[in-house]
Amino acid sequence: MQKVASLPLPSADALDASAALSTCIGDAIDAAGGWIGFDRYMALALYAPRLGYYSGGAAKFGRDVRDGSDFITAPELTPFFARTLARQFAPLMGMDLPRVMEFGAGTGRLAADLLLALDDEGALPDTYQIVELSGELRQRQQETLAARAPHLADRVQWLDELPVRFEGVIVGNEVLDAMPVRLFARHGGRWHERGVAHRIVGSAGPHAFTFEDRTLPDAAVPEAVRAMPGDHDVVTETHAEAEGFARAVGAMLARGAAFFIDYGFPAAEYYHPQRAGGTLMCHYRHHSHTDPFLYPGLQDITAHVNFSGIAHAAVDAGLAVAGFASQARFLMNAGITELLMELDPSDAGAFLPQANAVQKLLSEAEMGELFKVIAFTHDLDAALPLAGFARGDRSHAL
Structure with missing residues (x-):
């Protein structure tokens, strides 16, 4: 500790x-x-x-700690994260699925960059719904959208609860890990x-x-x-709330696809006997530690995701698993390196910061392997090509 x-x-x-x-x-x-x-x-x-x-x-x-924050997420690192997701979502937008719903929208950076990227792809959604209970975060999201995508901000709607029915594309980046265990x-x-x-x-x-x-x-x-x-002595977690959330998404999604990006493992790795200390982790001022009783309310408390449990709950609710891959494999399949190469490598001031950020998303030593992407579909063609899972799909491990 x-x-x-x-x-x-x-x-x-x-x-x-x-x-x-x-x-x-x-x-x-x-x-x-x-x-x-x-x-x-x-x-x-x-x-x-x-x-x-x-x-x-x-x-x-x-x-970093200078801005009073506790951790950084992929959308905050680089707009190439959202631009790559947009390449995966754009074909779905063209299948009469003109809405996006985001969970865990944080500062609103992913929403703003996704809207801009989908606009560039010619696949701008009619509405972009954010499910957000925090008034403070909702205000930050509104400010971010007004600053980064003012001409698209009127497409965004905030919801206090899940609708009964939704058709479109759902995305949640680092939302499952913040659900109580x-x-x-x-x-x-x-x-x-x-x-x-x-x-x-x-x-x-x-x-x-x-x-x-x-x-x-x-x-x-x-x-x-x-x-x-x-x-032998072990400590571990179960994820009833996250699995209940997956069932709720399954009940709501009448037609479309849902993508969740988070850190975690399939059950065989999650409950491996050598994982004797569990996965509970806290984040405070860009320091990671294991004391959940430090400064209650001032630090994040998380646990890695058991993706097998999430998958089984979603399937029980009527969804189909469309793919499961490491974040690195998903982003590379979906074209992140091609997008990066649109920058001029000779312009070091523009290219190097983005290249370093993309490397952090892809590196096995950083976010590339620990983070996974899982996708579910409902009432879509079973042969629907999802480029992010074209190679390296690990659905069999769930």
Whole structure:
């Protein structure tokens, strides 16, 4: 665990907001009898009204610690990410699917750059819908669109909830990893659910909360967890909320395609016996660490995605898996290197920053292998060519 002293200190106002959220979480623990599941803690830490990380006013997305942000995403790195997605989406737009819906729109950078790129492709959607519950993020998205694509901003609509029916293309970049997870720990050969309780006053440590494990009967242990080989000590997660989200998308998508980009693994890798520490991770001021109780509401809390669980839930809801590939393979298949070569390599000031950003998206040591792209379709031709999965499709691993 990284020491608090090695991380940038929040402002006094931010600390006050974190303290208020800690009180809210503490009240929830008291109301539940002294213990809540980690999924409940994570939901409050990220989404409690006006206080949670995503519902409050933290900067979140940005390039480095100087802008007050905590992490950077692919759309913030380079417009070539959106331009490559547009090359994949444009043929779908031409199949009488003139709408796009985005989840996890962040600053609005992907929305703005996608609209610009689709316009260039001659495939501009009639409407671009963003599902966003955070008022602070919605305002940032509006500002980004007004600055980067003012002539297209009137095509964007914000939704507070999913529509009953949608026809078009759905995209979600780094949205699944931010959905609350349950934690499970095996020690002494027995499975426990790892939850959150108050830290005992006077005990070591700076935080108000601590992990507390509760033994589970075998019948209450999720099948994916129970199937982990061996009897050695492990910690892992399950993703009921993300899988429920996949089912909701499946119920909503009457015709079209859905693309989700995130970091994670198929189940065989996710629940591999050597992954003994789980995948829970926190991000604060561009530092990664494993302490979810540090500054509640001021840091991101994530877990890698079990793409097999997402795929099975979507298929149960009537969708078909159209492809599953590493981000690097998907982007290269869809033409990112060809797009980059439209820049003049002799113009180092323009070419090198974009080339370096694209390399970060593609490199196995960066985002290229850890990040995956999964796509689902409904009521589309089964032979529909999706260029992003033309080579290196790993759907068989799901």
